[in-house]
Amino acid sequence: MNEKFYELPAEKQQRIINAGLEVFGAYDYPQASTDDIAAKAGISKGLLFYYFKNKKEFYLFLFDYCCNFFHQQICTENFIQITDFFDLMEYAARIKYSLILQYPHFMNFVMKAYYSRREEVSEAMKERIGSTIGEIYTVYFKNIDFSRFKEEVDPQKLLNMLTWMAEGYIQDKLRQSETLNIDELMQDFHDWQKMFRKIAYKEVSDETHSQS
Incomplete structure (x- = not known):
């Protein structure tokens, strides 16, 4: 990328980024x-x-931009204090859902990029996604207490x-052209968390860390 892009006024940079997210989010890459x-x-x-x-190059720049932006939204002081796996998942889900409401093109683009297949960008995307998934587990979950999980x-x-x-749920809502309600989404996600917490955690941890 030409570094001259970063010399543009912030408003113009954002217009170019938003235009790319909108078009690439609406259509497959070709x-x-x-x-x-x-x-x-x-x-x-x-x-x-x-x-x-x-x-x-522009497409890959946009994907990197989205990853960095999401990272900045998540990595706050609240995030650092979370030690429970499911609490962290719920925290990240609330941020993701709020971003969908504020920046619909952002999420449309990320979803299309994530599921890119047999396109000019697919191989580069595969490498980036692999790296991102590895980072999610080692960086975002570094403070999590994994001793609560059952061995299996x-x-x-x-x-x-x-x-x-979560992604399938969102896509199903969008396909039905339903207005996304963050409180409703988070209640459903919270119900999933409670169910999986009972399945995944040791019995003692279930009693100690159960949520209402």
Whole structure:
């Protein structure tokens, strides 16, 4: 990426980023038009490619931008104090759901990028997603007390399962064109947490750490 992009006023940077998120979030990578992105950003296509060498570079920049943005939203003082796996999952879910309400193009783009298959960007995305998943477990869960889990339970597999459930739930709501209600979403997520907590934690921990 051309470092001149960061010399632009913040408002113009954001317009270009939002335009990319909107178009790439609405279409699969091959069908997403850089002409449309430039038009929505209020710049020429030539200028877009002055800042970003090509379509693929811009796409990967946007994915990295989203990961960094989400990281900044999660890693707060409250996050550092959480030691319970399920409390952390619920905390992260609330942030994710609030981001969906505030930045719908953000989440549409991330979902399409995550499930990219047989596209020009797919191999690069596979490497980035693998790295991101590894970081999630080693960085975000570094303060978690895993001694609460039953020996036969793999916390990482449980994390994957809860993530798939949450993403599928959101996509189903969006397909039905329902307005996302964060309180309703969080209540459903909280109910899942209670169920999985009973399954995954040792009995003593269930009594000590149970939630209403």
